[in-house]
Amino acid sequence: MMRLVGSFATLVIVGLLAVFGWQSYQQYRQPVALKFVVTSWTTAQLVSAVASRNFFAGRGLNVKIINVGEDYEAALRAVQTGEADGGVFPLSAPIKLTLSGFPMRVVAGVDYSSGADGIVAASGIISVADLKGKRVAYEAGSYDELLLREVLQENNLSIADVISVPTMAEAVPQAFLKGEVDAVVSFQPFLDQALRRPESTVLFSSASLPGFIPDVIAFREDAIENNRSAVQTFLGAWFDGIAELKKDSHSRREMLAVIAVVGGTTITDVERSLTSIKLYNFNDNAIAFTYTDDLLSLYRSSQEFIDFRAGYLTKPIGQVVRDIIDPSFIRSGLRQ
Incomplete structure (x- = not known):
């Protein structure tokens, strides 16, 4: 050793x-x-x-x-x-x-990205449809927002169906860990930081959108x-x-x-x-x-x-x- x-x-x-x-x-x-x-x-x-x-x-x-x-x-x-x-x-x-x-x-x-970006959600949110009416933090005008829009559209929702909480990328995990939002859209290493919230899960992974x-x-x-x-x-x-x-x-x-x-x-x-x-x-x-x-x-x-x-x-x-x-x-x- x-x-x-x-x-x-x-x-x-x-x-x-x-x-x-x-x-x-x-x-x-x-x-x-x-x-x-x-x-x-x-x-x-x-x-x-x-x-x-x-x-x-x-x-x-x-x-x-x-x-x-x-x-x-x-x-x-x-x-x-x-x-x-x-x-x-x-x-x-x-x-x-x-x-x-x-x-x-x-x-x-x-x-x-093939899993380096994604959506992390709090306990009780088990599908994209469950994001409706929930607080979601992401960096406005970035790939995070574009990814969120794409995923919502694929599930017959729009950005207007969630409560957007524009947040700087490096501050996104802390907002989630403090319970200020119900879900976050982010990338590594911030995704792993967000997952430290007990019972949180990866709701969507960029592995499903190669090249995006x-x-x-x-x-x-x-x-x-x-x-x-x-x-x-x-x-x-x-x-x-x-x-x-x-x-x-x-x-x-x-x-x-x-x-x-x-x-x-x-x-x-x-x-x-x-x-x-x-x-x-x-x-x-x-x-x-x-x-x-x-x-x-x-x-x-x-x-x-x-x-x-x-x-x-x-x-x-x-x-x-x-x-x-x-x-x-x-x-x-x-x-x-």
């Missing part, structure tokens, strides 16, 4: 040195090419694991990783202020930023225009890391250890998070950047969210989708 503990401790130390020490060292050797913001979400933290395996450095790219933890609004502010060039976001984030006049470009799909809620890599439009080659190199290193993570190998476990250390969690929790999503490799991206009516297409899934935000549009939906989804990097990879 002590040997196992010692091995894990070694992985942790290696991960810390690789992520933090290597970044500091690299900044002395060469200027930062890209600044990338990440949140506490597992696949966002994967960027640190990719860096720890020297996939960026091996391609001559110095990436500064900015970790904002669970402060999702800080991640958005980072790209708006120029502190970051890009990051891993729900697809809704670059769409909302672009619609508000701050152009972003989606250059790769990261994952889609994707996470993506997105960059500021000006970052792409000014440093296109760095973005292409970043994506090449990213997909090298994804290929490594999908192997059943020692290096995979080291990458999971780095994600756990940087995210302040455990390898077991990281593994569990990865089971609640479908992680995109390069081939999956080739499909995601194809025009189809399937939600696995980023064109279709972005149109779903843009339809939801139709009141904010100043140009046709099709044009907005084409402005946001940038397939050129994936197509360039296909030609190599």
Whole structure:
């Protein structure tokens, strides 16, 4: 047992040195090419694991990783202020930023939710129909609201049939635990936090809607225009890391250890998070950047969210989708 503990401790130390020490060292050797913001979400933290395996450095790219933890609004502010060039976001984030006049470009799909999002309800609520007249907390204007609307519609209800309690994402679990609401719509790790309420249950899981809620890599439009080659190199290193993570190998476990250390969690929790999503490799991206009516297409899934935000549009939906989804990097990879 002590040997196992010692091995894990070694992985942790290696991960810390690789992520933090290597970044500091690299900044002395060469200027930062890209600044990338990440949140506490597992696949966002994967960027640190990719860096720890020297996939960026091996391609001559110095990436500064900015970790904002669970402060999702800080991640958005980072790209708006120029502190970051890009990051891993729900697809809704670059769409909302672009619609508000701050152009972003989606250059790769990261994952889609397959249980990482859902609806948690209090005891006595055993079906979606039971939500009628109940207090439901969710972040307004987000995928949480869109998911709620979709689920209600599938059960012959509308948003008007529930008592909406607009709440910031990170505050949703506490509202539920305090008994201020009867149900919540959220995502991990907040779903697990909400489930600490005694006798609460998962009323609906995003596993039933594959492709409905994707996470993506997105960059500021000006970052792409000014440093296109760095973005292409970043994506090449990213997909090298994804290929490594999908192997059943020692290096995979080291990458999971780095994600756990940087995210302040455990390898077991990281593994569990990865089971609640479908992680995109390069081939999956080739499909995601194809025009189809399937939600696995980023064109279709972005149109779903843009339809939801139709009141904010100043140009046709099709044009907005084409402005946001940038397939050129994936197509360039296909030609190599």
